[in-house]
Structures are given as structure tokens and as C-alpha cells.
Amino acid sequence: MSTRQEGRLTYAYAVLHRGARPPAGLYGIKDAPVRTVAEGPLAALVSDVPAAEFDQPGVRDRLEDLTWLEATARAHRRVVDETAAAVGVLPLRLVTVYRDEDAVRAALAAHAERFERLLSRLEGRLEWGVKAYAQQVPDDRKPGDRKPDGPGPDDDRKPAEAESGRDFLRRRLRDRKAEGAALHEADGLAREVHDALARAAEHSRLHRPQDGRLAEAVAASGAPDAAGRAPAGARPAVSRGPNLLNGAYLVRREAAGTFAERVGELAARSPALRIELTGPWAPYSFTDLPDDEAGRSTS
Template structure:
């Protein structure tokens, strides 16, 4: 089988005049990356043995060889991170493979206008992620303190027979759980709006389960922001200020970045 082309990302060809990727190890670990010019862009690629990295082999190893998958996924992630430190980069997904340089060119050339627009959008900017977690017990305790609506509901059932109170308390607990969920959404939306005012653009993502995060507290918000490098300090300070204000109520704000602009540079 012929060699395959592994694509890590695309950078403006002009930036390759003063930069290099020849010192970066490739996917196999036996070679190095190279820049392959396509119009105004340079594809950052490496060449892989077609037999060793065929579609069938990769499908088998990603399904059954977790150690291999973790090693290669980590390599891809770290490589794209390093590219983002050196260049304006449109990152590609893990295991983006082409059968030949010709097939790579035929895929990328028609997207030249989208490429230019994407480079202009992300140049001089950084992607940051915010995840918000909440301690339900702490939030429920704070929410229950001096809550007029809750006090009214409890007062209304205080004279009922004990058996009836039991069932009415169940209804109140269900109502309170609903109010807590509303409060989580409201808090996330409030913080997101404040951060979006400091960002060029933003996206709200799905939250992760406890199984995925490995944390005891549930994730209540997950969003990404494209932030000008000039505004990053103010952006992070806003998150720090929000954390200080909300920490006692059980909220934890986790900002990570800068990341390659995965969410703001799609050319598909």
C-alpha cells in the first residue's frame, strides 16, 4: 500500500517563511513534520507507512488498544498545541489521513476562501474554555435560607396532619430541586454574558457527566470563547473575581487555555 499523509493542521504559508516544524516528531515517532504548501496555506503533515497505518489497522487499534490510542491521541494534542504556540493554526482532528498528496490538495484547495477567512478570524486571538461546577448541598442550603417562597410553602402545610405534611414536603423538595436547577442555569448565563462581552465570539457546549469529569460536584456550564490576546488578562481576571464572589456558595469556575482554535476555525 502507498504511503499515507497525516494532517495536523493548516497555517498561513507566509508564517512558514520565519518558522519551521522540522524539529517536531511525527506520528510514528521515527520521523519529523514538514510543511506542504497549498495555495496561501501550508499543511503541516507527516508521511506514514500505508500498511502500518491503514484505515483497518487504525480502526482496530483505536477500538482494542487503549494504550496505543492514549499515546497517539496525546501526541496529536501536544503537537497541535505546539503548532498553536508557533503559528496561526487551524487544527485538524485526530487521525485526519489522506491517501496521497494529490488527495490532500484536492480537499484543501476548494476551501481557500474559507481558509483565509478562518486565518483572519483567529489571528492574534486565543481560545479559552470555562467549566462551572456546583456543590448542590451548599447551593441548596444557601437557596433555602430566608427564601420567602419556601417559607410560605412550609407555613401553608404546617397545620396539616403529619401524614399529609409528609407528602406535601415531598412536593416542596421537588419544587426546590427545580428552583436549584433554574439557579444553576441563571448563574451560568449571567457569567457567560459577562465573559462574552470580553470575547470576540463564544459558544455554549454540552456539560459533562460526573463519570467524564471524575469530580464529585456536577458540571453546570461549559463554554468556549475566542479572546483577543490583548483582552486575555481582563478575561481571566473577570473569572477570578466571579470565583471569589461565588466560592462560599459552592461554585467552582475552571478556566483552561489557551487552546488551538478548534471551535472557531472550522472549514468543513
């Protein structure tokens, strides 16, 4: 019987090889139990969702509801990441919904060749995220080099000795030039970090840099980032400079320790950057690898 007729649709989280054993007791969106639907050599992880929320065209409006979107993304990510910790997995896009299990089987059959190829190339590999931010330099980085704007409690200068408007503008221009030079240097270091990590990984992807305020909100709330990933739990917001690198790197499971050490080495050699490593994640950023396995992707 069609689940659509019962007011339910079938939500698909990921594709895996038939016979692969995902963790027991997985629960997805709305705390619905997750099950597998198999077709040929493939299987999909699915659960039931209410048609009233996930049917077209209403779901497009719900995607504008940040609270609903965050809850859906968290549940989707939890299922995918817990499965990826145990078996090879091909994550599907957020809100991949089918009429019923028969429609899921038809999709697996229609895309079997591509799904099998990607699964084989992602088997035993996980994604690591690396973000690099320009270090924010405090105003007192050169003691005595500048004073706060306006008189302070210890400022005993006479009015005649106060900084003129012209001197003030010159100082501000000099400070801005110095900040621009520091940012240019940090941007160059971020590019070098990416190049080094891309060589250490099988594939790499560059995502759009995050707005600094968004990055702090994500760190504080645990909300998913642009790649569908999210921290395991909330943590205090950290003041950051501009985000200069937002990269994803596909790494073999057995090479994870070596890759993390490489990130640490690069962070120690790059004091102008604040470098953050997240993961491991399911390979969200690599579900469309090119046919040429030898080439590394940096799009």
C-alpha cells in the same frame, strides 16, 4: 513516489499561512517528525503514519479503541497546541489522512479560499475553555437540621421517639425540593456567566455538558475532552456537581489576562458554582466560523 506504496500515509494536523514558522523539533503520532507541505499561500503540518492503522475502513474500528484514540488525540493536540503558541493555526479534524503529499496539496488548493478566510479571522486569537459545575453541598450544611439515616453512636433517642416512616418521607421530599431549587439557581448563574464571557470574547461556543463522572476521569487522566482538548498533565479528581456550562471562547492573545480576570470575578460572585478555566488552546471550536464576522456564535 507515493507514500501509500511504502505502507505509509500522510496525516495532517493543521493549516497555516505559508512562510509561518512553527516550532522546531515537532513530533507527532508515533513520534514521527512533523514537516510542512506548501501549496499557494497555505501550508499544512503533516507527518507519516502507518497505513495499516490509518487506512480506510480499518481506522473506523480503531476509533472505538479508547487507548488508541487517546494516544492519537494526545499527539494531534500536542502538535497543534505547540504550533498555536507561536503562529496562527487552523486545526484540522482528528484523523485527517491523505494518500500522500500530492493529495495534501490538492486539498489545500481546493479549499484555499475558506482556509485563508478562517486563518485571517483566527490570527492572533486563542481558545479558552470554561466549565461551571453546581457546588455539591455537604449534608452538614445546616448543622442540626438533619441527622444521618438510622441511629448513630450518639443517638440516645428512645424507640418510641424514632422518626416515623411518614416523617422520613416528608423530610426527604423537603430535602429534594431544596436541592432542586439550589440547582435551578446554579443553572441560572451559569447562564449569566456564559452571557458575560460571550460579551468579553469575540466568539463563543457552547458544548454539550459533560457527565460528572467523565469530567472527573478527564481531570484525573489528562484525556482529551469532547472538544479535542486535554489538560497538560494528570491531576487529582475533584468531586463536582452537575456540569451546567461547558463553553469555549475565542479571545485575542493580548486580551487573555483581562479575560482570565473576568472569569475570576464571575467565580467570586457565584458561590453556587465551581468554575474552571482551561487553556489557552488552539481554536478547535472555531474552525467553521460563519461568514458574518460581526455576529457571535453560541451554537
